[in-house]
Amino acid sequence: MSYSVTEPSKPQKWIAGLLVAAYGIITILPLLWIISTSFKSQNDAIAYPPEVFSEFTLGGYVNLFTTQTRQSAEALEANPPETWYDEIVHERGMAIVGPSRFGERFMNSVIIGFGSTFLSVFLGTLAAYAFSRFRIPLKDDLLFFILSTRMMPPIAVAIPIFLMFRGLGLSDTHAGMILLYTAVNLSLSVWLLKGFIDEIPREYEEAALIDGYTRFQAFYKVVLPQAATGIASTAIFCLIFAWNEYAFAVLLTSGNAQTAPPFIPTIIGVTGQDWPAVAAGATIFLVPVMVFTILLRKHLLRGITFGAVRK
Amino acid sequence: MPDSPSDRLATATPSGVARTIRGLSDRTIAWIFVAPTIFLLLAINIFPLIWTIRLSFTNYRVNRPNADVEWVGLQNYQRILNDPDVWATMQATAHFLIWTIVLQVLIGFALAWLINRKFKGNDLWTTIIVLPMMLSPAVVGNFWTFLYQPQIGLFNTVVGYLTGAAPDSFSMIGDVALAPWSIVIVDTWMWTPFVMLICLAGLRSIPDSIYEAAECDRASAWRQFWTITVPMVLPFLMLAVLFRGIENFKMFDLVVQLTGGGPGNTTTLTAIDLKREAFERWRTGYASAYAVILFVTVFGLASIYVKALNKVKER
Numbered sequence: 072m073s074y075s076v077t078e079p080s081k082p083q084k085w086i087a088g089l090l091v092a093a094y095g096i097i098t099i100l101p102l103l104w105i106i107s108t109s110f111k112s113q114n115d116a117i118a119y120p121p122e123v124f125s126e127f128t129l130g131g132y133v134n135l136f137t138t139q140t141r142q143s144a145e146a147l148e149a150n151p152p153e154t155w156y157d158e159i160v161h162e163r164g165m166a167i168v169g170p171s172r173f174g175e176r177f178m179n180s181v182i183i184g185f186g187s188t189f190l191s192v193f194l195g196t197l198a199a200y201a202f203s204r205f206r207i208p209l210k211d212d213l214l215f216f217i218l219s220t221r222m223m224p225p226i227a228v229a230i231p232i233f234l235m236f237r238g239l240g241l242s243d244t245h246a247g248m249i250l251l252y253t254a255v256n257l258s259l260s261v262w263l264l265k266g267f268i269d270e271i272p273r274e275y276e277e278a279a280l281i282d283g284y285t286r287f288q289a290f291y292k293v294v295l296p297q298a299a300t301g302i303a304s305t306a307i308f309c310l311i312f313a314w315n316e317y318a319f320a321v322l323l324t325s326g327n328a329q330t331a332p333p334f335i336p337t338i339i340g341v342t343g344q345d346w347p348a349v350a351a352g353a354t355i356f357l358v359p360v361m362v363f364t365i366l367l368r369k370h371l372l373r374g375i376t377f378g379a380v381r382k
Numbered sequence: 383m384p385d386s387p388s389d390r391l392a393t394a395t396p397s398g399v400a401r402t403i404r405g406l407s408d409r410t411i412a413w414i415f416v417a418p419t420i421f422l423l424l425a426i427n428i429f430p431l432i433w434t435i436r437l438s439f440t441n442y443r444v445n446r447p448n449a450d451v452e453w454v455g456l457q458n459y460q461r462i463l464n465d466p467d468v469w470a471t472m473q474a475t476a477h478f479l480i481w482t483i484v485l486q487v488l489i490g491f492a493l494a495w496l497i498n499r500k501f502k503g504n505d506l507w508t509t510i511i512v513l514p515m516m517l518s519p520a521v522v523g524n525f526w527t528f529l530y531q532p533q534i535g536l537f538n539t540v541v542g543y544l545t546g547a548a549p550d551s552f553s554m555i556g557d558v559a560l561a562p563w564s565i566v567i568v569d570t571w572m573w574t575p576f577v578m579l580i581c582l583a584g585l586r587s588i589p590d591s592i593y594e595a596a597e598c599d600r601a602s603a604w605r606q607f608w609t610i611t612v613p614m615v616l617p618f619l620m621l622a623v624l625f626r627g628i629e630n631f632k633m634f635d636l637v638v639q640l641t642g643g644g645p646g647n648t649t650t651l652t653a654i655d656l657k658r659e660a661f662e663r664w665r666t667g668y669a670s671a672y673a674v675i676l677f678v679t680v681f682g683l684a685s686i687y688v689k690a691l692n693k694v695k696e697r
Contacts, residue, residue: 081497088501094493095510102513104536105525117534120549128533191531194419201415205408213420220427222680224632226656227673230666232426234444254426257419286411317520318633318653322661336524336639346528353521364516368509372579375515379621380583 078270102110105357109350111140116346130159131347135173135338135355139165173352174335182358183330184313187252187305192306194253196298200290202261203268204276216264221258225318233323243327251319256309259377266378269303304370307363314360316333331356431587431677438671446612446663458671468672470647471655477562478569478637478651479630485570490577491619495611497578508582512575519572523639526568530554555641561648565637569630577622584618585611618692624684631680652676 078257079087107123108116110134115125133156141164150166152158160167202210230253233242241247271294279289296301321333335352339347367374373381406414438458442451462468493511497504503519514522529537534551542549554564588610588618596606641659643650650658656676660669 084499087496087499091496091507095507099510119533121536121539197415198419199413207412220423224653227677228430228652230660231430254422254502286515315518332518332520335521357517360516
């Protein structure tokens with residue numbers, strides 16, 4: 072057996088593995104608790120002591136997507152439940168009167184998230200290419216300026232943005248929020264994409280230019296396909312930011328363009344906070360991000376440090 | 383057959399717009415590519431910032447658009463710096479900032495060091511540990527109020543089980559002494575993986591040959607740790623602290639959902655206080671001055687820190 076001084080010994084590996092696994096279990100517990108609470112009934116969710124396994128119900132999800140009213144026994148008997156979700160509601164002496172606002176809020180998150188992601192990646196790719204390939208006066212200062220916009224506390228610029236949007240008729244609109252999130256994400260997309268484009272050898276483009284391609288053709292036929300992975304992971308980081316953003320959303324939107332993060336905490340049931348419904352909303356909202364995180368794990372470090380640390 | 387329709391189309395296309403584009407110099411293209419980004423950032427970041435600075439010298443109130451706006455000079459700034467409540471929020475912020483950074487650096491570094499023992503399945507556990515960091519702080523913070531419920535909450539039950547205390551004998555977010563720690567715990571849970579990932583990159587950047595050389599010189603494991611591992615990881619660690627410091631100085635979403643700044647003002651961090659002044663008390667001019675102070679502080683501290691970071695890197 073070969074001996075290496077840098078290879079940890081067997082027992083060392085075991086102890087390290089156990090400690091990390093213990094931390095991992097503690098850290099994942101609150102997330103599992105959100106998911107499991109979303110499948111509990113309202114009474115089971117607030118049982119004392121807390122129940123790990125309760126009776127499985129989709130009541131939380133039904134409450135999340137519908138609004139309900141209490142019905143008299145006669146009225147319930149006169150209208151027998153037609154669907155499985157009617158049945159869940161009926162059993163509690165309620166009837167569904169319409170959809171809740173969660174669907175709308177979720178769609179707002181999707182529209183604003185994808186809209187701002189597309190714009191910030193589009194503009195970011197152009198700027199990153201220019202910063203990577205051309206000589207631009209004051210390049211370093213411009214790049215630092217772009218990064219520094221991220222240091223600003225959202226609340227500090229929220230007042231004039233609030234006034235500005237009111238003046239331009241952009242307050243509480245999708246367009247306004249898309250523009251705002253695009254601006255916030257540009258620093259991330261320019262810095263990340265510049266790193267990715269820097270890694271593409273210039274020789275490819277130069278060969279294309281010699282073959283008679285124009286700059287534009289070289290850019291979209293040679294550089295863009297090479298940068299595809301980088302562009303995709305940048306897009307996911309921008310999407311996750313816009314998806315999670317709360318401060319601007321809570322200050323600048325209300326009835327029309329409100330996204331899910333300010334909405335989910337306001338879900339209240341008939342008798343106090345409806346935790347299964349809140350958990351259901353959180354589950355639907357958080358699980359896509361968890362999936363993206365797992366897909367992105369190779370580029371994660373790069374994304375969260377704006378490209379400062381590359382593995 | 384050079385005369386097929388598609389060929390004619392192909393020769394016809396590079397006219398007009400296309401010819402103009404073809405003629406553009408690299409310099410022009412560079413500006414066309416950069417200009418939209420710079421323009422958008424000026425419009426949505428710098429213009430509002432300048433507006434904030436201007437408002438900070440006035441007594442303007444958004445909810446009274448018809449009242450006369452007076453130029454009050456530095457009065458807003460004076461009032462803020464002499465306000466004991468503002469200093470109380472600064473203290474709450476400092477407590478939050480220092481403890482989250484200390485805990486995240488210690489736990490994050492330890493985890494990275496353990497993961498770097500390269501045991502089987504370390505990739506899987508790294509991915510699991512990283513999950514909380516990417517989630518919406520507002521949604522997660524809101525759910526933690528459920529975990530912190532005195533009787534039915536998972537946190538109190540687990541802590542009660544481990545320490546023997548009754549789960550309903552303490553309330554993390556209702557108790558004046560515990561509330562500042564409740565936000566530290568959740569932030570540490572969320573962001574330790576961030577420090578961990580950066581430390582891991584630092585540890586993996588150290589070439590094996592350095593340790594091999596140290597081994598030849600019979601340096602003890604302890605000595606190797608302090609003279610090789612720590613100095614080599616330090617620049618990475620400082621970068622992690624910079625990111626966490628800036629983020630937590632601006633902290634709003636997680637804490638607002640978790641404690642709402644209470645009980646009393648014990649967890650009212652600066653950003654939360656600022657939001658109240660600007661959007662609940664509607665003292666726009668005063669809040670603008672507050673925002674300027676906050677921004678100058680973040681920017682100033684970050685600049686000093688970056689200088690220190692560069693010095694460490696040079697060594």
